[in-house]
Amino acid sequence: MSTPPTPSLTPDDVEVIEKTTPYSGCFKIGRYRLKHRLFEGGWSGEMTREVFERGHAVAAFLYDPDLDKVVLIEQFRPGAYAALASEWFDDHASPWLVECVAGIIEKGESPEDVARREAIEETGCEILEIVPVCHYLVSPGGTSESVFGFCGRVDASDAEGIFGITDEEENIRVFSLAAADSFKWLDEGRIINAMTIIMLQWFRANHESLRARWRNSLES
Numbered sequence: 001m002s003t004p005p006t007p008s009l010t011p012d013d014v015e016v017i018e019k020t021t022p023y024s025g026c027f028k029i030g031r032y033r034l035k036h037r038l039f040e041g042g043w044s045g046e047m048t049r050e051v052f053e054r055g056h057a058v059a060a061f062l063y064d065p066d067l068d069k070v071v072l073i074e075q076f077r078p079g080a081y082a083a084l085a086s087e088w089f090d091d092h093a094s095p096w097l098v099e100c101v102a103g104i105i106e107k108g109e110s111p112e113d114v115a116r117r118e119a120i121e122e123t124g125c126e127i128l129e130i131v132p133v134c135h136y137l138v139s140p141g142g143t144s145e146s147v148f149g150f151c152g153r154v155d156a157s158d159a160e161g162i163f164g165i166t167d168e169e170e171n172i173r174v175f176s177l178a179a180a181d182s183f184k185w186l187d188e189g190r191i192i193n194a195m196t197i198i199m200l201q202w203f204r205a206n207h208e209s210l211r212a213r214w215r216n217s218l219e220s
Contacts, residue, residue, distance in 0.1 A: 013037035017046060027054040030144075052143040059149045060101040060115040061133070061199040062125055063179070064156035065214040070182045070203070071123055071159040072196075074098050074173040080193075098185070099196045102147070111148035119152060122163050123174045127152035129214060133202050138194070149199055151206075153214050179207060 081095035103118035133149035164170025
C-alpha cells in the first residue's frame with residue numbers, strides 16, 4: 001500500500017475536553033467535547049460531536065482468475081432499509097444489497113485473518129492467495145470505522161448457495177458473476193454500497209495484471 005502524504009496537523013493538535021459514551025449496545029456512540037488547532041494558527045472554539053463507533057472492518061473481494069469470475073453476496077441491510085425511506089431513492093431500490101465479503105475485526109485477529117475467515121463463513125470459498133488493496137475511513141464526519149480491503153484468489157466453480165451464521169441473523173445468498181458483467185453492473189449503478197464500489201473499481205483497474213499474475217502462479 002502507498003504511504004499517505006504527511007499531514008500538516010496531527011492528533012497532537014486536538015484537545016479532548018471530555019469524552020463520554022451515552023449509548024452502548026451492539027454498537028457504541030461516543031460524545032466528544034473538543035477543540036483543535038486551525039490551519040491559520042490558534043485554536044477552534046469548543047465543539048461537541050457524536051461519533052458512531054462500530055469497530056474496524058475488512059472487505060474481501062473474491063476472484064477466480066481461471067474462470068474469470070468474481071464471487072459476490074446479497075444480504076439484507078437495516079441501514080439501507082432506513083435510507084430508502086428518503087426521497088433520494090426510487091421505487092426499484094432494495095435493502096438487499098449486492099456486496100463483497102466483509103466482517104468486523106475481532107480481538108486478536110489481523111485484517112488478513114478476518115478476510116480468510118469471512119470468505120469461508122459467508123461464501124464457503126477458501127482464499128488461496130491474497131493481496132492488500134487499501135485502508136480507508138468509511139465516513140469520518142460521523143464514524144470511527146475504517147475498512148481494510150483485500151482481493152483474494154478463490155475457486156468459484158461451486159460458489160453458490162445460502163450462507164451466514166444463524167445466531168447472528170445472517171441470511172446470505174452467494175453467487176458468481178463474470179468479471180465483465182461485474183463491470184457492467186458497476187456502470188449501471190446496480191452496486192450502491194461504497195465498500196463494494198471501491199473494491200470493484202480497484203479490481204477493474206487491476207483486472208488484467210492480477211489475472212495474469214495469478215494464472216502464472218497456478219502454472220508454476
